[in-house]
Amino acid sequence: MEKVALTGIKPTGSFHLGNYLSAVRSAIALSSKNNYTCYYFIANYHALTAEKNPALLEEQTYHILASWLAFMHDKKNVFIYLQSDISEIFELYWILTCYTHKGLMDRAHSYKDALSKDIKNINIGLYTYPVLMAADILCFDTDYVPVGKDQKQHLEIARDIATTFNTTYKKDIFKIPEPIINESTSLIIGIDGQKMSKSKNNIIPLFVEENKLRKIINKIVTDSKAIEDSKDPNTCNIFSIYKYFASSTEINDLKEKYLSGGMPWSYAKDLLFEVLINNFKKERESYFKLIADKAYLNTVLKTNKEIVKQKASLVLKRVKENLNNLF
Ligand code: TRP
Numbered sequence: 001m002e003k004v005a006l007t008g009i010k011p012t013g014s015f016h017l018g019n020y021l022s023a024v025r026s027a028i029a030l031s032s033k034n035n036y037t038c039y040y041f042i043a044n045y046h047a048l049t050a051e052k053n054p055a056l057l058e059e060q061t062y063h064i065l066a067s068w069l070a071f072m073h074d075k076k077n078v079f080i081y082l083q084s085d086i087s088e089i090f091e092l093y094w095i096l097t098c099y100t101h102k103g104l105m106d107r108a109h110s111y112k113d114a115l116s117k118d119i120k121n122i123n124i125g126l127y128t129y130p131v132l133m134a135a136d137i138l139c140f141d142t143d144y145v146p147v148g149k150d151q152k153q154h155l156e157i158a159r160d161i162a163t164t165f166n167t168t169y170k171k172d173i174f175k176i177p178e179p180i181i182n183e184s185t186s187l188i189i190g191i192d193g194q195k196m197s198k199s200k201n202n203i204i205p206l207f208v209e210e211n212k213l214r215k216i217i218n219k220i221v222t223d224s225k226a227i228e229d230s231k232d233p234n235t236c237n238i239f240s241i242y243k244y245f246a247s248s249t250e251i252n253d254l255k256e257k258y259l260s261g262g263m264p265w266s267y268a269k270d271l272l273f274e275v276l277i278n279n280f281k282k283e284r285e286s287y288f289k290l291i292a293d294k295a296y297l298n299t300v301l302k303t304n305k306e307i308v309k310q311k312a313s314l315v316l317k318r319v320k321e322n323l324n325n326l327f
Helices: 017-031 054-072 087-097 102-106 109-117 129-138 149-169 210-218 237-245 248-260 265-279 281-291 294-320
Strands: 003-009 036-042 078-082 144-146 178-180
Touching: 003 017, 003 054, 003 129, 017 036, 017 054, 017 144, 017 237, 036 054, 054 078, 054 281, 054 294, 078 294, 087 129, 087 294, 102 109, 102 129, 102 149, 109 129, 129 149, 149 178, 210 265, 237 248, 237 265, 248 265, 265 281, 281 294
Parallel strands: 003 036, 003 144, 036 078, 144 178
Antiparallel strands: none
């Protein structure tokens, strides 16, 4: 039986290690399984709720597209596409809004966060963001959605909406999606020691030039222990990232250096830089080739648009058949 995996990334900033560890790593793993079809996309209409600058939005859309492709442009079972290319999603979005109780949106964390900051910044797109996300997912009979922990509630909302629709018509019209959340990487620390997030300006981007990456790593906040002091790897921001990418021998070696004293912070930073550069050598090379070739990127979008629309239109048709014959 075919299984469907689906996830999206908003083009609102640079692709970073948090994206990779929370969702993309699982997305890649699912794409290597037998009988999986993967729909991985750039959520540019979700981005529009917050980003209105046309040039920036365009640049970041290509950036996320090339990032996705750098990991899996050679896979036949993976379709990377632009959300706005698939009009079926937006038709389904409207249908779903009519089965979504307002209270469900009022309870969404992201909306409540925005509400607590500044009510003037809340547009209806932001308010109904979870319904569009439900449409993204339900439009493809998705089985699994690899996401970061911060998206857990959005997945619950999608399941809720699907269930309401199914109950209304007493039929299993929508498949109920399962989130894939990697609990062990649920808190990825940024360069300032807080949760890594675009909005906090503390990300470690993956696809930037080496010297820029080095500069960012050099900015990781550490405590003020002197070189000769023994240091605690478990509370160190450098180590907390290093451990996701280094081998167990490398991790143990560095741990010893921390504990025994005599290690300058620059040593740990250099090791983190090296491990990232080595781990993502192939992907980084691909990324820089891809981002320089807009014609190729446009061809990918065009080809995948046709394929992905076919799948979405089948689901949409099945949904509309329940409304009445005129829809
Ligand atoms: N809201 C997600 C995020 O900010 C992005 C997203 C949009 C998404 N639609 C999706 C993720 C559908 C998974 C499935 O990370």
